[in-house]
Each structure stands twice: as C-alpha cells, then as structure tokens.
Amino acid sequence: MAHVVDIKKACAVNPLKMSQPLGASLAFLGLDACMPVMHGSQGCTSFGLVLLVRHFKEAIPLQTTAMNEVTSILGGYDNIEAALLNIRKRAAPHIIAICSTGLTETKGDDVEGYLVTIRKRHPELADTEIVYASTPDYVGGFEDGYRVAVTAIVRTLVKPLPRQTDQVTLLPGSHLSPADITELREIIEAFGLSVIVLPDVSGSLDGHIPPDWRGTTLGGTSLQDIRAAGASALTLAVGEQTREAALALQDIAGTPFEMFDRLTGLEVNDRFLQCLSQLSGRPVPAKYRRQRSQLLDAMLDGHFYTGGIKVAMAAEPDLLLAVGSLLHEMGAELRCCVSTTKSASHALLPAPTVILGDLEDLERGAADCDLIVTHSHGRQAAERLDKPLLRIGFPVFDRVGNAHRCLVGYRGTMALIFEVANLMIDQIKHHHADDWPLSPEALRAAAPVATPTPTGLAVASA
Template structure:
C-alpha cells in the first residue's frame, strides 16, 4: 500500500494533471449525436479543444458559453440560453452536455435553475436532452471529471427497466483508448453477451472517415442505449473512477456491479474471464487460453529487460496502477510515482509512496531511474535527463495512432510488455557491457524483491473451460 503525500510547493511547475472539465468533455464525446459544452470563458474551451484534437488527430465538437467579465459578475443565464438555442439550431444534437469550469463555479451560477428556466421559456428545447455536471477545475483532475460525467449521465438518463440477463453495461475509465474498449467489447460478446458501453469513445474517436458530417459527435453510445442500460443484469467497471457511476446504476436498476481496478496483467484478466463465464454460463473460449499462454511467454521474454530496472511514473491514478502494477510484476522497482488526485487506486499500488505533484517532481525523482512513464508533456524532462520515455496517458500529441493502442486484455498486456522491453533494448549501447540485460542471479534477486519469483502462475481458465 502506497503512502499518499501531497506536494507542498507554492505553485505547480510543468503541470502533470489535466482539468476536470476536460475529463468530463472526453466522456461526453463518447455519446452519439452529442454536443459537449463548457460553461466558462472561450479560453477554457479552446485550451481543452487543442489538446483533444492533437491527441486524437480528429475534429472535435466542443462548444462554450463564452463568458466574459460582465456576464461572469452578473450571472451566465443569458449565455447558457443563447448557447442552447444556437447549438440546437445549427447542429441539431440529440443531447447537449454541459460541464462547469472554475470561473462559473467561483461565481456560483445555478446552472440547473438556468436550464429549468430556459426550458420553460423555450418549448422547442423539449426534443433535446440536456444534462449538467459540476466540474470545477480548481479541484480534482481529469479522472475526476470523467467520473462525475459518467455519474451525471446515469442519473439523468437511465431509468429502471425489466432486466435482460444477457445484457451487461461496461463503464470504461478515462485511461482506456478506443482500441481498449473494442477489445473489451469483443471479449464480452465472445460469451454471448451484449455490451452497452457508457461512454463509448470507440464509436466516435476511433479515427474513422465518417460517411457524413454533423456538427455533433459521430458515433458513440446512443440515447436509446443509455436508457437501455437500466435493463442490464450486470455492470462491469474498469478503474476505481467508475465505482461512483456503477453505484448510481445499481441504485436505479438494481443490477450488481464489479469493479476491475485494472485489466492489464494476468490475474485481472483471469478474473474477468472467469466472471464472464459464470455470468453467461458458457466456457471460456479457446482463443483466450491461447492468448494467455502467449502472454506468459511474452512475460518470460520481456523480463530479461525489465527485471531490476527502476521506473518513474507520472499518471492519473487508474493508469498509474495499471502500468505500475504490471511493471512490478515484471520485476521492475517503482522508485518514483507522481499522480494527480486522491483515489482508492493508490492503496493498491506496489510502491512506497505516491506524490500528488507535477512533472517537476517527476523529473527530480527520475534522475536515478532507468525509465520514465508519462504523457507527452514529459518529453523535455526525459531529454534533459537522457532517459527513455514511454508515452502513456493524455495527451500524447507527438505520436499518431493513440486511438488504436490496445493495452488491456491478454493481447493488450502483451503489446505493452513488448513496447517497454523494446524501449529498453534501444538503451543497451548506453550501458556498460555486461550490465544489461541482467545476469540470471541479478534478475532472480530483482524478481524476489518484487514478489514475482515463482513458478508459472496457475491457470484458472483451464478448469473454467473444461
């Protein structure tokens, strides 16, 4: 269990975290025919829009209520009213999703009251669903905004329905890519189950050329699917950030839920497949037994280059746990862990401490490490230190293909191990001859320290597939 420490610096230098409104906007982008709106100044929205466009390399629909000095003081009702009417007229969305910013939260705008008044004055808004989520950017981080958006969507749009046994709801965390969601959907459907993904960025931000153009999101979870989530017999949450949404869904529909803190690694995916087998009454498909054996071989091959290495990671809590726990299982030492916000995930991290800090803290802690793991804003620190950088998280704007990276499931874990090992292989010429890869004795010592020096882990799928 990691000890969580908050930075006491007077100011943030080279920020690691992204804001709550940006995290909420990403969640809203996973809803079909939706227009996300930030209730704040144009600059708040423009900054977030640039990061989303650069990360996904796609056109991003994101609007603003364009608050200025006067409207901030007097109140933002007129701006919200104008935004709703203009968006409805020009883009005809089925859903308008509004998130607050620090500007309007500090003023104390009663946005729910504004929305009720706007609907009363403009009956034409009756055919458009409107939801609001409070996401002040002076507290929390990207993951918190995504969490609150999921909860807001569930509470606003999901209604109780007669249960459908073969339907499950998947709540993905903000750290999952469109490719990750596709992988999980395929896994669920392999057991004869139907998955409603909420929100589903794999339909809207997966890097496809659409057959038409709208001013709203193109693909994602439809309104009908969101409402149908009230009939799901089980909810799967990926990441601690989905717990709040899963609890809200259970309160509405009565469906039980299970949170998978990560789906990177052997044990977590074993547990997912076992639970899917139990819920569906079907055996685990043979292809997953094959993938599991491939992952074990990849771990055997990769640990020659990861065993005993030291790592510095800067990431949102659920991503920090997913990557950090896998590296620990591969024999690495998590020497420096920097995160953005409080989370129950930190208690599961196999490290001595987690610092809620910034990229300056990461750079200082990474001086004696072999590998740095963080998003693209950490590239200058890695260059200054002369350390390899594994780009993970949001944003990654200096690489393409972010939407299609798969790092969950057996195959995704295998891909990640290969990526890390190959990155370390590139550093071999920079090490003294004989220092790298590790000798068997040094590797065994490193694996003993990390608790991975054991025989091949038992395979629960064998019995489940018999």
C-alpha cells in the first residue's frame, strides 16, 4: 500500500493535473449526437478545446455559456438559457451536457434550479435531454470530472428495465483510449454477449472520416443505448473512477457489478475472461488462449530490459496503477510516483509513496531513474535529464495515433511491454553510440541481469 503525500505548494510548476471540466467533457464526447457545454468563460472552454484537438487530432464539438464580468456577478441564468436555445436550434442534439467551471462554482450558480425553470419556460426543449455535472476546476482533477459526468449520465438517463441475460454494460475509465474500448468490446462479444459501452469514445473519437457533419458528436453511445443499460445483467467497471457510476446503476436498475482496477497485465485479464466465461456459460475462445501464451513469451523476452530498472511515473490514479503495476510485475522498481488527486487506486500501487504534486516533483525524483513515464508535458524534463520518455495519459500532443493505441487485454499488455523494452534498448544504444550495434554478448551485458524467481519466470535484477 502506497503512502500518499500531498505536496502543499504555493503554485504548480509545470502542472501535471488536467481540470475536472475537461474530464467531464471527455465523458460527454462519448455520447452520440451530444453537445458538451462548459458553463463558464470562453477562455475556460478554449483551453480545454485546444488540448482535446491536439491529443485526438479531430474536430471537437464543445460549446460555452460565455460568462463575462457582469454575468459572473449577477448569475448565469440568461447565458444558460440562451445557450440551450441556440444549440437546439442550430445543432438539434439529442443530449446537451453541461459541466460547471471554477468561475460559476465560485459564484454559486444554481444550475439545476436554472434548468427546471428553463424547461418550464421553453416546452420546445422537451425533446432534448439535458445532463448537468458539477465540476469545479479548483478541486479534483481529470479523473474526478470524468467520474462525476458518467455518474450524472447514469442518474439522469438510465431507468430500470426487464433484465436481458445476454447484455452487459461496460463502464470504461477516462484512461482508456478508443482502441482500448474497441478491444474490450471485441473480447466481450466473443463470448456471445452484447455490450453497451457508457460512454463510448471509440465511436466518436476513433479517428474516422464521418459520412456527414451535424455539429454535434458523431458516434458514441446513443440515447437509446444509454436507456437500455437499465436492462443489463452485469456492469463491468474498469478503473476506480467508475465505481460511483456502477453503484448508481445498481441503485437504479439493481444491476450487479464487477470492478476491475485495471486491465493491463496477465492476472487481471485472466480474471476478466473468467468472469465473461462464467456469465455467458462459454469457454474462453482459443484465440485468447493463444494471446495469453504470446503475452507470457513477451514477458519473458522483455524482462531482460525492464527488470531492475528504476522508473519515475506521473499520471492520473487509475492509469498510474495500470502501467505502474505492469512495470512492477516486469521487475521494475517504481522509484518515484506522482499523481493528481486522491484515489483508492493508490492503495493498490506497488510503490512506497505516491506524491500528489506536479512535474517539478517528478523531475526531482527522476534524477537517478532509468525511465520517465508521463504525458507530453514531461518531455522537457526528460530532455534535461537525458532519460527515455514513455508517453501515456492525456494530453499526448507530440505523437499521432493516440486513439489507436491499445494498452489493455493480452494484446495491449504485450504491446506496452515491447514499447518499454524497445525504449530501454534505444537508451543502451544511445550510451554506446560509438560501438553500436553491440554483439549479443555485449547487449546482454549492458542490460540488467536476469535471475530465476520461485515462479519460474526470470526477473532481472540491477
């Protein structure tokens, strides 16, 4: 169990944390025909929009209530009313999803009360669902905003329905990419089960050319599917951040749930497939047995370069746990771990300490490490320290293909192992540039030395 240390600084230096409204916006972008709206100033929305566009390399529908100095003091009712009417008229979304910002939360806008009044005054809005999430950006982080938004979607739109024994609901965490969700959907459907993904960014942010343009999200979980989630036989929740929404589904529709703190690794995917096998009454398909064997071989091949290395990581809690646990299982030492907000995930992390801090704290702790793991804002620290950087999380704006990067399941775990091992090989090459390529004997000498473990799998030691 990691000991959590909250660094109390006057200001963040090279911030690690993304805001709650941004996390909520990502959740809303996973709904089909939806228009996410930030209730705040235009600047709040603009900064979030830039980060989303740079990460996904896609057009992002995101609106604002455009609060100014006067309305920030007098209240934002008129701005919300005008935004709802304009969005309905111009884009005709099925869902308008509003998240608050620090500006309006500080003022104390009663948005839920505003929405009741607006619906009474404008019956034409009856055909548009409105979801509201309270996400002040002066507390919490990206994961918290996503958590609050998914829970708000469930509590606002899901109703109890007769049970469908072959249907499950998948609640993916904000750390899962569109490719991750696609992989999990394929695994679930391989057992003959139908799945409702809530929210589903694999339909809206998977990097495709849309057949039309509506001004809203194109793809994602439809309003019909959201409502149908009340009929699922089981909820599969991935990441501690989805626990609250899973509990809400249980309260509303009586749906039991299974929590998976991560799906990157061997044992956790074994448990995931066993759960699906028991639910469906079908054996694990042969292709996943083959993938498991391939993953074991990948772990054997990769541990020569990951065993004994010292790692500095900075990420949101669930992503920190997923990647950090795999590296630990591959023989790495989690020397420095920095996160953004408090979470039950920290108790499961195989590290002595988790710092709630910024990228300055990461850089200080990474001086004697072999690998840095964080998002693109950590690239300067990696350059200064001359360390390899594994880019994970949000945002990653200096690489393309983020939507298609898979880190879950047997295949995704194997891909991550190869990525880390290849980074370490490149680092060896960097420090032996004059006599590269090394002979196999010299390469083995430059890498950490592997020693047998009681399980039979060799683990490298420093």
